[in-house]
Amino acid sequence: MDEKNISEINRNPDISIIIPCLNEEQNIPQLVNKLDSLIRHHALAAEVLIVDDCSDDYTFRESFIMQKEFGFLRALHKGLPRGIGHAIRYGIDHSRGKMAVVVMGDLVDPIAAIVDFQKKIIEEGYKLALLSRYLAPEDHKNIPLSYKFYQWGYRFLCRILIGIKIKDITYAFRAFDLDWVRQLKLESGGFEISPEITLKTFLKGGRICEIKGRQGRRIQGESKFLFSREGSGYARVFFKAVILRARY
Ligand SMILES: Nc1nc2c(ncn2[C@@H]2O[C@H](COP(=O)(O)OP(=O)(O)O)[C@@H](O)[C@H]2O)c(=O)[nH]1
Numbered sequence: 519m520d521e522k523n524i525s526e527i528n529r530n531p532d533i534s535i536i537i538p539c540l541n542e543e544q545n546i547p548q549l550v551n552k553l554d555s556l557i558r559h560h561a562l563a564a565e566v567l568i569v570d571d572c573s574d575d576y577t578f579r580e581s582f583i584m585q586k587e588f589g590f591l592r593a594l595h596k597g598l599p600r601g602i603g604h605a606i607r608y609g610i611d612h613s614r615g616k617m618a619v620v621v622m623g624d625l626v627d628p629i630a631a632i633v634d635f636q637k638k639i640i641e642e643g644y645k646l647a648l649l650s651r652y653l654a655p656e657d658h659k660n661i662p663l664s665y666k667f668y669q670w671g672y673r674f675l676c677r678i679l680i681g682i683k684i685k686d687i688t689y690a691f692r693a694f695d696l697d698w699v700r701q702l703k704l705e706s707g708g709f710e711i712s713p714e715i716t717l718k719t720f721l722k723g724g725r726i727c728e729i730k731g732r733q734g735r736r737i738q739g740e741s742k743f744l745f746s747r748e749g750s751g752y753a754r755v756f757f758k759a760v761i762l763r764a765r766y
């Protein structure tokens with residue numbers, strides 16, 4: 519791609535890849551390089567937004583410096599309060615694409631699926647495309663038992679009380695139509711942003727599809743997910759959806 523093409527894509531991309539990051543300085547360079555290979559290989563018209571939440575490490579500095587080398591990269595500094603939900607919403611507000619893909623900053627997501635996501639959202643008109651770890655047994659072998667238990671319970675409750683048959687409601691790696699998601703009035707600040715997007719899209723009649731895939735393991739940095747802190751958010755999103763469902 520020549521210089522002119524790159525600046526045109528930056529103004530008007532198809533895909534906005536949103537990466538919420540808190541203390542991911544060890545992972546950012548490798549992730550950006552992997553996305554660079556994918557974008558070039560498939561000639562994707564993509565921008566990449568790193569949304570930093572006042573990290574205690576050099577996440578923002580790393581991202582800021584890498585902008586010089588990678589024309590598609592935008593390092594965004596979001597103010598407090600912290601939270602992955604706040605960061606994804608901030609990314610949605612600043613995206614210039616037709617669709618967005620949420621990618622974790624810890625290198626666990628199978629990013630090759632971005633190409634399939636593009637087909638589903640832009641060509642086939644789905645509003646939401648989810649990566650599902652529960653379509654094939656080999657894809658959920660490596661999920662820790664406690665996570666599996668909570669995810670199964672959440673899915674079961676959503677199925678019987680809301681009527682949604684999707685297998686992987688809560689995995690954050692997903693793609694959506696940006697105009698669609700902007701009118702959902704998202705409110706989550708934490709990890710419950712993922713089921714909020716899934717349940718609101720379902721209840722408002724947006725088409726959802728699932729693509730089979732497997733999540734990797736974090737090698738560097740630390741997980742920020744704490745069930746004791748995030749559990750109430752998941753419950754709130756669920757109960758709000760049950761109430762919305764009862765009204766229709
Ligand atoms: N901007 C921002 N990103 C966050 C926050 N909490 C987690 N993340 C990012 O969200 C992604 C997933 O978080 P992680 O801690 O790996 O959660 P886990 O995979 O459920 O253990 C990573 O890229 C984190 O850096 C936050 O408060 N703000």
Ligand SMILES: [Mg+2]
Binds near residue numbers: 624626736741
């Ligand atoms: Mg993780």
